[in-house]
Amino acid sequence: MSSDPTPRTDSTAPSACPDVEAGRQLLVRNWMTHDAMWFRHCVESFGIDATNRVNRAAVRSMAAVEARRIAKLLGLSSFPDVATIRRFVGGAWALVGGEFMRFDFSWPDGGRLRVDVRSCFAHDGVQQLGVLPQYECGIFERIEGWFDALGIGWRVEPKVHGCMMFLEGRCHREYVFAFAAGH
Numbered sequence: 391m392s393s394d395p396t397p398r399t400d401s402t403a404p405s406a407c408p409d410v411e412a413g414r415q416l417l418v419r420n421w422m423t424h425d426a427m428w429f430r431h432c433v434e435s436f437g438i439d440a441t442n443r444v445n446r447a448a449v450r451s452m453a454a455v456e457a458r459r460i461a462k463l464l465g466l467s468s469f470p471d472v473a474t475i476r477r478f479v480g481g482a483w484a485l486v487g488g489e490f491m492r493f494d495f496s497w498p499d500g501g502r503l504r505v506d507v508r509s510c511f512a513h514d515g516v517q518q519l520g521v522l523p524q525y526e527c528g529i530f531e532r533i534e535g536w537f538d539a540l541g542i543g544w545r546v547e548p549k550v551h552g553c554m555m556f557l558e559g560r561c562h563r564e565y566v567f568a569f570a571a572g573h
Contacts, residue, residue, distance in 0.1 A: 418488035426515050433519055442526040449528045453535025460485060461540060469542045472500055472567060479503065482536065498564075505533070507561035513553055525553045530563055543568030 432441040457478075461467065464481045466474060476497060483495065492508035507529075516525045527550065537544045547564045548554075554561040 414485075415489055418486065419490070422488065422490075422511065429515070430519060433521055438521040438524045442524070442528075445528045446526060446531050449531040450535040450538075453532045454539035456486070456532075457482070457536035457539040460536075469540050471569060472497070475503070475542060475567060478536075478540070501567055503565040503567075505530075505563050505565075507555065510553075510555050510561060513555040513561075516553070517556075522553060522556050525556070526551065527553050533563075533565070537565070 429441060429445060432444065436444075460482045461478060463485075464478060466478055469475055469478065479495060483493075487493070490511055492510070494506040494508065496504045496506070498504050510529070512527065512529050513522065513525075516522050530546070530550075534544070534546070536542075544565050544567050547566065550557075550563075
């Protein structure tokens with residue numbers, strides 16, 4: 391056995407991802423595939439009600455950790471105004487959004503964030519499982535978990551229970567932010 395502490399690399403292995411964006415998209419797809427498989431196996435093992443509760447709690451707690459990590463990466467430590475929230479949301483989405491996620495983000499009056507879902511991968515996957523009428527959306531738990539973890543005051547319109555895409559054939563949310571006086 392050699393006592394040489396020099397790390398060895400396999401000369402046939404690539405030293406870096408040849409296309410960083412393609413690699414990022416692959417990681418996002420892998421994470422969402424894991425999420426879908428986890429959801430499916432939970433539904434099969436424990437039923438949709440328990441799966442909804444655990445899924446939403448897991449997404450919310452993961453989002454809290456994720457938000458703090460992303461804020462640190464972006465050099466953000468406080469969120470005193472909409473401009474800072476916009477910077478966070480834009481940076482976060484650039485990191486965690488996938489090409490297959492058909493969401494539009496807009497800021498209609500400066501103090502609101504509107505998210506329009508053109509097509510929903512979660513809706514489509516849950517529909518394949520046959521439990522869409524009982525599904526409680528976990529997608530927006532992530533965004534709301536970000537805001538809560540970062541201490542951002544917000545309210546959402548509309549408040550939705552279930553899957554809005556299933557219930558209304560469309561899906562959107564508007565987040566209205568609250569700031570201390572002077573912001």
